Amino acid sequence: MNLPPETLLNNRYRIDRMLGQGGMGAVYLALDTALDALVAVKANQNPAPQSSTQFLREARLLASLRHPNLPRVTDYFILNDSQYLVMDYVAGKDLNAILQEEGAQPLERVLAWASELCNALSYLHGQKPPVIHRDIKPANVRLSSEGEVILVDFGIAKVYDPDQQTTTTGAMGYTPGYAPPEQYGGSVRTGPYTDQYSLAALLYHLLSGQKPADSVQRAIGSVRLAPLGQIRPDVPAHVQATIERALSLRPDERFSGVDDFIHALESPALVPAEHSDPTVLPARMPETPPPNAQTAAGWPPEKTTASAAGLTARSAPGSTVEPIQAPAHPTRRGPRKLLVSAIVIMVFLGLASVVLMGGGFLLFQAGQPATRVAVAATTAPDATATGIASTSAAAVKETAYTGSVATAAAATIAAARPAETLTLAASDTPAPASTPTLELSPTVLPTNTSQPTPLPPTFGGGGLLAFSSNRGDGQTFQIWTMRVAQNDQGGMVTSELKQITSGPGDKTQPAWSPDGKHLIYVAPGGPDQLLDLWMINPDGSGEPKDLTNMKGNETEPAWSPDGRWIAFTSDKWTGNVQQIYLVRPDGSDTYRLSYDQREYGSSWKPDNQLTFIMDTGMKIVFIRGQKDPKTGAAPTREYYVTPYRFDTMSFTDNLGDAIEPAWAPDGKSLAYSRVRGNNRNISLALYPFKIPSHDVIKLTDTGKDTSPAWSPDGQWIVFTSTREGNAEVYIMRNTGQSQINISNDSNADKDPAWQPEVP
Numbered sequence: 130m131n132l133p134p135e136t137l138l139n140n141r142y143r144i145d146r147m148l149g150q151g152g153m154g155a156v157y158l159a160l161d162t163a164l165d166a167l168v169a170v171k172a173n174q175n176p177a178p179q180s181s182t183q184f185l186r187e188a189r190l191l192a193s194l195r196h197p198n199l200p201r202v203t204d205y206f207i208l209n210d211s212q213y214l215v216m217d218y219v220a221g222k223d224l225n226a227i228l229q230e231e232g233a234q235p236l237e238r239v240l241a242w243a244s245e246l247c248n249a250l251s252y253l254h255g256q257k258p259p260v261i262h263r264d265i266k267p268a269n270v271r272l273s274s275e276g277e278v279i280l281v282d283f284g285i286a287k288v289y290d291p292d293q294q295t296t297t298t299g300a301m302g303y304t305p306g307y308a309p310p311e312q313y314g315g316s317v318r319t320g321p322y323t324d325q326y327s328l329a330a331l332l333y334h335l336l337s338g339q340k341p342a343d344s345v346q347r348a349i350g351s352v353r354l355a356p357l358g359q360i361r362p363d364v365p366a367h368v369q370a371t372i373e374r375a376l377s378l379r380p381d382e383r384f385s386g387v388d389d390f391i392h393a394l395e396s397p398a399l400v401p402a403e404h405s406d407p408t409v410l411p412a413r414m415p416e417t418p419p420p421n422a423q424t425a426a427g428w429p430p431e432k433t434t435a436s437a438a439g440l441t442a443r444s445a446p447g448s449t450v451e452p453i454q455a456p457a458h459p460t461r462r463g464p465r466k467l468l469v470s471a472i473v474i475m476v477f478l479g480l481a482s483v484v485l486m487g488g489g490f491l492l493f494q495a496g497q498p499a500t501r502v503a504v505a506a507t508t509a510p511d512a513t514a515t516g517i518a519s520t521s522a523a524a525v526k527e528t529a530y531t532g533s534v535a536t537a538a539a540a541t542i543a544a545a546r547p548a549e550t551l552t553l554a555a556s557d558t559p560a561p562a563s564t565p566t567l568e569l570s571p572t573v574l575p576t577n578t579s580q581p582t583p584l585p586p587t588f589g590g591g592g593l594l595a596f597s598s599n600r601g602d603g604q605t606f607q608i609w610t611m612r613v614a615q616n617d618q619g620g621m622v623t624s625e626l627k628q629i630t631s632g633p634g635d636k637t638q639p640a641w642s643p644d645g646k647h648l649i650y651v652a653p654g655g656p657d658q659l660l661d662l663w664m665i666n667p668d669g670s671g672e673p674k675d676l677t678n679m680k681g682n683e684t685e686p687a688w689s690p691d692g693r694w695i696a697f698t699s700d701k702w703t704g705n706v707q708q709i710y711l712v713r714p715d716g717s718d719t720y721r722l723s724y725d726q727r728e729y730g731s732s733w734k735p736d737n738q739l740t741f742i743m744d745t746g747m748k749i750v751f752i753r754g755q756k757d758p759k760t761g762a763a764p765t766r767e768y769y770v771t772p773y774r775f776d777t778m779s780f781t782d783n784l785g786d787a788i789e790p791a792w793a794p795d796g797k798s799l800a801y802s803r804v805r806g807n808n809r810n811i812s813l814a815l816y817p818f819k820i821p822s823h824d825v826i827k828l829t830d831t832g833k834d835t836s837p838a839w840s841p842d843g844q845w846i847v848f849t850s851t852r853e854g855n856a857e858v859y860i861m862r863n864t865g866q867s868q869i870n871i872s873n874d875s876n877a878d879k880d881p882a883w884q885p886e887v888p
Contacts, residue, residue, distance in 0.1 A: 131147065131155060132144045132147075132155075132157055132172065134146060137162075138159070138170065138206075138208065138213060139204075139206050139208065139213070141161060141162055141163050142159040142160070142161060142162070142168065142170055142213075142215060143159055143160045143162055144157050144158075144159050144170070145157070145158040145159055145160060145167075146158050148169065155171075155172050156169055156170070156171045156172075157169070157170045157171075157172065158170075158218060159215075161203075161215075167218040167220075168203065168215050168216065168217065168218050169200075169215070169216050169217065169218040169219070170213055170214070170215050171213070171214040171215075171216070172211060172212070172213050172214075173211065173212040173213075173214075181212060184212045184214070185205075185212065188202060188205045188212075188214045190260065191214075191216065192205070194252075194253070194256075194260070196248075196249055196252045196253075197277065198245050198246065198248060198249035198277065198278060198279055198280055199249055199252075199253075199279065199280055200216045200217050200219065200279060200280075200281050201216060201217045202214060202215070202216045203215050203216060203217070219271045219273050219279045219281070220273065220274045221271055221272045221273045221274050222271070222272055223267060223268050223269070223270060223271045223272070224242075224267035224268075224270045224271075224272065224278075224331070224335065225266070225267035225268040227267075227272065228267055228334065228335065228338065232338045233335070233336060233337060233338035233361065234335045234336065236336065236363070236364060236365075236368070239332060239335045239336055240368075240394060240395070242270075242278045242335070243328070243332055243391060243394055244391055244394075244395070245277060245278050246265075246270065246278060246280060246328060246331075247328070247387045247388070247390060247391035249280050250262070250280075250321075250324050250325075250328065250387045251386070251387050251388055253324075254321040254324070254386065254387065259320075259321055261319060261320060261321060261323060261324055262280065262324050262327075263303075263312065263319055263323055263324065263327070264282060264303075264304060264307075264327070265280070265307060265324060265327035265328050265330075265331055266304050266306075266307045266327065266330075266331060267331060267334060267335075268282075269281050269282040270331065305343045305345075305724070305725040305726060306330060306334075306340040306341055306342070306343050306725070307326075307327045307330040307331065307340075307341075308323075308326075308327065308344060309322075309323055309326035309327070309344050309378065309380070310344045310345065310348050310378055310780075311323060311380060313344070313345055313772070313773065313774060314772070314773030314774045314777060317380060320380070321386060321387070322380040322383050323380075324387070325375050325383050325384060325386070325387055325390055326344075326375060326376060326377075326380075326383065328375070328387065328390070329372045329373075329375030329376045329390070330376060332372055333357060333372050333376065336357060336361050336364055336368075336372075337355075337357060337360040337361050338360075339355075339360070341354060341355075341376060342354050342355065343725070343726070343745065344378060345726075345743070345745050345749070345780065346745040346746055347378060348378055348780045349745060349746055349747035349749070349780045350746070350747075351745055351746020351747060352746065354373065354376060356369065356373070357369045357372055357373060365397060367393065367394075367396060367397055367398070368394055370393075371390065371393040371394050372394075374393075375390055588612075588613055588614040588615055588840075589613065589840030589841060589842055589844065589845050589883060590840055590841035590842025590843075590844070590886060591645070591840055591841035591842070591883050591884050591885050591886045592612070592645055592883075592884035592885070592886050592887055593610040593611065593612055593625070593667060593884045594610065594611055594612070594613050594847065594858070594881055594882070594883055594884070595608060595609070595610050595639040595641065595648055595667075595881070595882045595883075595884065596608075596609055596610075596611075596639065596858050596872065596878055596879065596880055596881045596882070597609070597635075597636060597637040597638070597639065597650075597878070597879050597880040598872070598874070598876060598877065598878040598879070599635075599876050599877050600874050600876040600877075600878065601628055603876055605633065605634070605635060606635040606636055606637055606877075606879075607628050607629075607630045607631060607636050608628075608629050608630040608636050608639050608648070608650050608665070609626065609627065609628050609629065609878075610625070610626075610627050610629055610667065610884075611623045611624065611625055611626045611627070612624050612625040613860065613871055621860060621869050621871050623871055623872075627668075627669070628669075629648075629665065629667070629668065629669030630650070630652075630665065630669065630673070633653075634652050634653040634658070635652065635653075636650050636651065636652040636663075637650065637651050637652075637879070637880050638650060638651045638684060638685060638686065638880050639880060639882045640686040640687055640688055640695075640882055641688065641882055641883070641884050641885060642688050642692060642714070643688055643689075643690050643691070643692045643885060644692065644885065644887070645667070645884045645885040645886065645887040646666075646667070646887060647664055647665070647666065647667070647714070648664070648665050648666070648667050649662055649663065649664050649665075649676070649686040649688065649695065650662075650663055650665070650686075651663070651683070651684050651685075651686065652673075654675045654677075654678055655675070655678045655679075657680075659680075659681060659682050660682040660683055660684055661675050661676070661677045661678055661679075661683050662675075662676045662677045662683050662686050662695065662697055662712075663675055663676065664676055664714070667884065674716070675716075676695070676712060676714075676715075676716040677697065677699070677712060677716070677719065679699070679701055679719070680701050681699050681700045681701030682699065682700055683697050683698070683699045683701075683710075684697065684698045684699075684729075685697055685698040685729060685730055685731060686731075687731040687732055687733055688714075688733070689733050689737055689739075690733055690734075690735055690736075690737055691737055692714065693713070693714075694711045694712070694713065694714075695711070695712050695713070695714060696709060696710070696711055696722075696731035696733070696739055696741075697709070697710055697711075697712065697731065698710075698728075698729040698730070698731070699721075701721075706727050707727055707728065707729040707744075708721055708722070708723035708724075708727070708728055708729075709721070709722045709723045709728045709729065709731055709739075709741055710722065710723075722739075722753065726743050726744070726745060727743070727744040727745070728741050728742065728743050728744070728751075729741065729742055729744070730742040730788055730789055730790060732790040732791050732792050732799075733792065734752065734792050734796050735792065735794060735795065735796040736796060738752050738753060738754065739752070739753040740752050740753075740775065740790050740792065740799070741753070741772075741790070742787060742788055742790065743772070747780065747786060748786040748787050748788055748804065749774065749776075749780060749784075749787070750774070750775035750776065750784060750787050750790055750799070750801065750814075751772035751773065751774055751775065752772060752773055752774075752775055753772045754772075775799065775814070775816070775818060776814075776818050776821075777818065778818065778821065779821070783814075783818070783821040783824075783825060784801070784803070784812070784814055784825060785803045785804070785805065785812075786803065786804040786805070787801045787802070787803060787804070787812075788801065788802045788804055788835075789801055789802040789835060789836055789837065791837045791838055791839060791846075792839070793839055793843045793863070794839060794841060794842065794843040795843055796816065797815065797816055798813050798814065798815050798816060798863075799813070799814045799816060800812070800813050800828070800837040800839065800846055801813075801814065801837065802834070802835045802836070802837065803827075805832075807832075808832035808833075809832065809833060809834055809835045810827060810828075810829045810830055810831070810832060810834055811828045811829045811834045811835075811837050811846070811848055811865075812825060812826065812827050812828060813825070813826045813828055813863075814826075826865070827865075828846070828861065828864070828865035829848075829850075829861070829865065829868065831850065831852040833850055833851040833852045834848055834849070834850045834852070834859070835848065835849050835850075836848055836849040836879065836880055836881065838881050838882050838883055839863075839883065840883050841883060841884075841885050841886060843863060844862065844863055845860055845861070845862060845863060846860070846861055846862075846863055847859065847860050847871075847881040847883060848860075848861070848881065849878075849879040849880060849881065850870075853870065855875070855876070855877050856877040856878060856879040857870050857872045857873065857874070857877075857878055858870075858871055858872035858878045858879070858881045859871065
């Protein structure tokens with residue numbers, strides 16, 4: 130609830146007007162009646178413990194700081210479950226407003242601002258332990274009436290501990306364009322080097338008039354950082370080189386600290402050396418924070434030479450230039466890397482190698498072309514998968530090997546992974562290792578006639594299967610339902626086929642409510658007949674309800690496990706750029722989660738975390754935070770703001786281009802469609818993701834398979850396939866076995882969704 134003017138807080142602060150509003154609350158201009166001075170009052174009216182803790186941490190952090198370029202906190206109090214933070218009011222504009230009004234700024238002005246901001250950051254990073262701001266951008270730098278810059282908004286700041294393996298202080302957050310890759314999640318933690326990148330991005334924007342390319346897009350190679358000199362030729366070479374080096378994607382290739390950064394900015398004798406700017410990251414990010422973050426004080430490390438840092442000192446007459454260092458980057462070799470090295474040596478010696486993998490053998494030999502090998506084991510006739518088969522019993526899948534030494538070594542590592550992350554039914558016991566078989570296509574299980582079992586009342590742990598089909602009139606797609614079961618011979622049978630929607634307009638992408646009592650689908654609606662989300666009863670009774678009658682196309686509905694939210698994709702605000710929204714099941718409280726990036730394809734993890742695809746040229750699986758774990762309260766916006774990567778080891782190589790993510794009911798694996806050119810196949814990634822060669826399992830290989838959806842018991846996956854010409858609904862085990870066409874119609878059937886069992 131917003132505070133109206135003239136509201137008196139704590140018998141002292143009289144509200145004048147709102148200055149701004151964000152995810153953590155609102156900031157008001159107020160009069161301190163005791164001191165007769167204007168102050169800024171920041172309010173947090175979210176009672177969730179996570180929000181309250183974060184707000185209090187910001188208050189305590191700011192209260193401990195004293196610097197002319199940082200805001201000063203003067204009071205903190207709680208009224209009626211709302212928290213309030215009182216600080217100095219900085220009259221003037223933020224740099225974002227100045228950029229919008231004036232565009233690119235003069236060099237002298239930017240360098241003066243840079244000097245003040247570097248002083249503030251040097252002060253923060255010099256605290257014991259260091260304080261990291263992590264959200265430096267034009268909107269968070271205010272220009273006072275005296276012309277000084279003030280760094281504000283410490284909402285996601287954190288205290289940095291170089292010896293701490295995981296970050297426990299500071300909220301997650303980032304702003305595209307200003308955030309380096311480590312701020313998106315992964316094995317490299319944020320540190321003082323993160324602020325350096327953001328400051329360089331701010332200076333780049335101030336000088337060029339445009340925000341720098343996003344670090345994720347740079348990391349996957351979809352865009353490159355436009356050289357500052359091409360946009361602003363009058364900027365001196367040493368300033369260009371300094372800013373672009375601080376914008377390096379790898380933390381260890383930036384400056385050793387902001388003191389060295391500002392020294393380079395202010396030293397005309399420094400010119401760029403001959404080197405290639407590392408714009409694109411390797412497939413795997415460093416496993417540990419850069420060595421320069423490991424010192425006892427945290428920052429900075431010792432210095433070496435300027436030429437090693439990628440800048441060359443050229444002395445002007447009478448000038449002396451202190452060398453600037455690139456932080457040392459010693460080689461780290463763990464057991465996995467030693468294993469790969471050993472195999473490389475063997476291959477270069479011309480030795481053929483045999484690697485034992487559970488129930489079979491993986492053969493590779495130096496100089497041989499790439500080979501597709503299925504490491505298989507014979508399955509008992511009455512086998513029933515109760516989990517995802519491990520790599521050591523890989524009769525359930527076909528694995529593609531590149532023939533490279535590194536891939537063979539990865540297979541060796543995969544075989545050594547502890548088996549407790551996977552489960553295998555007793556009847557799925559692998560055959561002896563001496564009888565490997567080759568299997569280049571999914572295997573249909575033999576019929577078990579020795580001990581017939583009665584037809585179960587439910588199959589897959591759920592109820593009806595909803596799908597989209599044009600079988601009614603051969604043209605218009607409607608939502609249909611049917612029941613799927615397994616007969617006593619092990620075959621698949623369907624029954625209770627029913628069309629539950631009618632009328633003009635294609636209806637697609639059905640999604641069930643978690644209680645199985647409602648069904649959402651996508652269909653035209655409103656006067657413009659763009660796509661909306663509609664809700665209907667599973668038996669087709671009653672009138673469908675339009676939930677999202679808003680401008681734009683709404684697609685890809687996904688109902689949260691707790692039933693409180695429906696996530697969907699819309700192009701409402703951005704035209705062709707898809708973004709993710711949330712809406713209540715009654716159609717209220719719609720709001721947007723995505724900003725800047727193209728995001729789509731929502732899927733909810735069982736613990737209420739939201740998974741989606743961030744498309745920056747590469748389609749990457751990301752996860753957004755969860756609801757309050759202590760109170761179980763309804764998700765609020767702050768819980769669904771900041772994403773982190775599903776694969777923390779690589780931006781690109783492990784999962785590949787991924788679309789249509791679908792979580793298993795136990796949250797231990799993610800099925801998805803992998804895109805390679807025009808090919809689409811269903812793959813499965815284990816969670817948490819640790820060993821790429823082991824944790825990504827290819828389930829189909831026709832190049833024509835999409836839209837995976839799980840059975841409620843997690844034992845089966847239904848999907849759409851065009852392998853027989855037209856779209857059909859298929860079913861397979863969660864291991865990739867027994868791929869069977871269950872819709873079997875001359876018309877098109879697609880987008881299957883399995884109903885949870887109704888109590």
